[in-house]
Amino acid sequence: MTSSSPSRGKWSGWLLVSPLVLVLVPFFVLPIVIVLVASFLESDGFGGLIRTFTLANYGGLLSSKLTLALYLETVKFAALTWFFSLIIGFFVAYFLAFHVRNQLLAIGLFLLCTVPFWTSNIIRMISWIPLLGKEGLINTALIKTGLIGQPLEFLLFSGFAVVVAYVHQLTIFMIVPIFNSMARIDRRLLEAAVDAGTSRFDVLRLVVVPLTKSGIALGSIFVISIVMGDFFVVKVMSGGGTASVVGAFYEDIGVLQYPAAAASAVLLTLVLSALVLLILRSVDIRREIAQ
Amino acid sequence: MTVLATPVALARARAAARREGRPWTFYALAGLFIFYVVALYGPMICIYVLSFQDVRGGLVFPMKGMSLHWFVDLFTQVRTGDVKGSFDRSIKLAVLVTAITVVVSFMAGLAFRRRFPGDTAVFYLMIGSLVAPGLVLGIGTGLLFNALGIETSWYTSALGAQLSWILPFGVLVMFAVMSRFNRVWEEAAWDLGASRWQTIWLVIVPIIAPGLIAVGLFGFTLSYDEFARTLQTAGSLNTLPLEIWSMTLNVTSPSLYALGTVTTIISFAIIGASLATIALIQRRRAEGGRPGGHA
Numbered sequence: 001m002t003s004s005s006p007s008r009g010k011w012s013g014w015l016l017v018s019p020l021v022l023v024l025v026p027f028f029v030l031p032i033v034i035v036l037v038a039s040f041l042e043s044d045g046f047g048g049l050i051r052t053f054t055l056a057n058y059g060g061l062l063s064s065k066l067t068l069a070l071y072l073e074t075v076k077f078a079a080l081t082w083f084f085s086l087i088i089g090f091f092v093a094y095f096l097a098f099h100v101r102n103q104l105l106a107i108g109l110f111l112l113c114t115v116p117f118w119t120s121n122i123i124r125m126i127s128w129i130p131l132l133g134k135e136g137l138i139n140t141a142l143i144k145t146g147l148i149g150q151p152l153e154f155l156l157f158s159g160f161a162v163v164v165a166y167v168h169q170l171t172i173f174m175i176v177p178i179f180n181s182m183a184r185i186d187r188r189l190l191e192a193a194v195d196a197g198t199s200r201f202d203v204l205r206l207v208v209v210p211l212t213k214s215g216i217a218l219g220s221i222f223v224i225s226i227v228m229g230d231f232f233v234v235k236v237m238s239g240g241g242t243a244s245v246v247g248a249f250y251e252d253i254g255v256l257q258y259p260a261a262a263a264s265a266v267l268l269t270l271v272l273s274a275l276v277l278l279i280l281r282s283v284d285i286r287r288e289i290a291q
Numbered sequence: 292m293t294v295l296a297t298p299v300a301l302a303r304a305r306a307a308a309r310r311e312g313r314p315w316t317f318y319a320l321a322g323l324f325i326f327y328v329v330a331l332y333g334p335m336i337c338i339y340v341l342s343f344q345d346v347r348g349g350l351v352f353p354m355k356g357m358s359l360h361w362f363v364d365l366f367t368q369v370r371t372g373d374v375k376g377s378f379d380r381s382i383k384l385a386v387l388v389t390a391i392t393v394v395v396s397f398m399a400g401l402a403f404r405r406r407f408p409g410d411t412a413v414f415y416l417m418i419g420s421l422v423a424p425g426l427v428l429g430i431g432t433g434l435l436f437n438a439l440g441i442e443t444s445w446y447t448s449a450l451g452a453q454l455s456w457i458l459p460f461g462v463l464v465m466f467a468v469m470s471r472f473n474r475v476w477e478e479a480a481w482d483l484g485a486s487r488w489q490t491i492w493l494v495i496v497p498i499i500a501p502g503l504i505a506v507g508l509f510g511f512t513l514s515y516d517e518f519a520r521t522l523q524t525a526g527s528l529n530t531l532p533l534e535i536w537s538m539t540l541n542v543t544s545p546s547l548y549a550l551g552t553v554t555t556i557i558s559f560a561i562i563g564a565s566l567a568t569i570a571l572i573q574r575r576r577a578e579g580g581r582p583g584g585h586a
Contacts, residue, residue: 221422
């Protein structure tokens with residue numbers, strides 16, 4: 001990047017981002033600090049906080065077997081969602097970027113994929129109910145064709161339904177950055193690889209995947225952080241049978257146990273930050289998106 | 292293919308194959324794509340259809356009758372909550388968020404084109420705010436307002452909480468828009484003696500107008516459907532997603548689907564209007580590019 005524009009003050013950059021910072025400090029930094037502080041306080045049992053310093057909230061959290069179980073459950077959903085959304089997202093993006101030759105058509109199909117993203121997540125989640133339910137379309141169809149004698153119970157209000165709802169909502173977060181990376185790949189590179197005798201699979205493995213690494217990383221950050229920070233899909237789609245990390249501290253909030261909830265929130269934020277940093281290590285996101 | 296074939300002949304054969312037919316992977320991936328789109332829209336279409344049942348209607352197929360009963364029910368029944376009021380609030384909030392997102396993202400987009408002291412810190416602050424669990428931030432914001440003795444409400448705490456995730460999104464979209472902006476035009480304006488404001492208003496803004504509309508579209512729709520950050524910050528009056536959320540827990544009639552249909556119609560109207568405006572601008576430009584046209 002060259003910066004040779006005339007009469008640009010040294011501070012104009014700061015001036016221009018100041019509104020952004022003025023929103024992020026009170027509504028991101030301070031809330032995180034408040035949650036951190038609250039995690040060391042005691043609850044008076046009526047929603048109030050007692051000014052003291054205690055590690056009891058963390059002690060309770062880390063010694064509870066429930067915590068580990070909740071994290072395992074949440075990580076399981078995050079991993080499954082990540083896997084399926086990556087596979088589907090990668091190949092949908094690949095199809096749009098390399099197989100659709102008409103560019104206008106490619107943009108149209110791309111928009112077709114993105115439109116639901118701009119509609120309500122909750123509505124998209126509950127829209128699986130008429131399909132997956134005991135008397136839903138899938139079960140009815142399977143029974144009518146004689147493939148099964150009894151409705152499949154695992155389709156709705158189960159871990160299966162949770163993963164379906166997540167993949168349905170989040171695959172777009174994989175498609176967009178991966179498609180973006182793929183669109184930037186010089187087509188001559190692929191031609192060269194093919195002409196040099198590389199097999200189709202090896203072109204994918206040795207050329208396309210490495211060049212879309214940043215898109216994959218960006219998509220993974222979105223998908224993993226959303227699943228791990230979510231509770232309402234698990235709550236509704238599992239039928240209440242499965243808990244999640246965020247769901248558990250939402251219940252704590254419900255009974256006004258703010259310090260316990262705060263400790264749990266801090267732990268989750270630490271785990272998430274570690275995951276995101278791990279992903280960021282493999283790719284310079286800023287250079288990728290702000291180039 | 293023989294081992295003896297020369298690379299040139301091989302390449303030629305492949306080129307010919309490319310011209311003639313598509314590889315099998317095309318059909319496999321086209322199949323996957325169609326499957327994805329059907330799975331994306333199919334369930335949504337189901338609930339739109341089911342929302343038009345009559346009074347006997349249930350949550351699953353088959354359709355029981357055809358009527359607008361559940362739409363009327365939605366806006367007249369008290370037990371389904373304050374749908375009208377929450378609609379009103381959600382739209383107002385979304386408009387507010389859109390305006391702020393477009394202006395702030397545009398400014399940040401301008402700033403991030405070059406390095407400035409602390410730019411990396413601001414960038415990671417933004418990424419952090421984007422990926423932080425929404426409910427955690429919502430609770431933190433609620434506690435903050437509590438500690439300061441300010442009542443939480445949809446137009447103060449919820450507005451800020453929503454912006455903390457929608458602004459970073461807008462700025463990321465703005466990065467993509469700005470990366471396609473050719474600095475030469477700006478330099479030309481400078482060289483011709485335009486002031487800083489003139490350069491922004493008369494050169495940069497018109498050129499990236501479609502991108503700004505896209506940022507606005509993100510701002511509106513993300514705010515209109517935002518749930519996790521609003522839950523603990525909206526105060527006593529619900530926004531629409533909060534209303535839908537409480538309905539998913541208590542209401543087991545097609546009025547839930549009717550609400551889904553109504554809110555999706557609004558989303559689609561906004562998406563359609565934004566995309567149509569972008570297309571219109573692009574078209575005008577294409578025409579302006581022809582000889583005799585105006586730029």
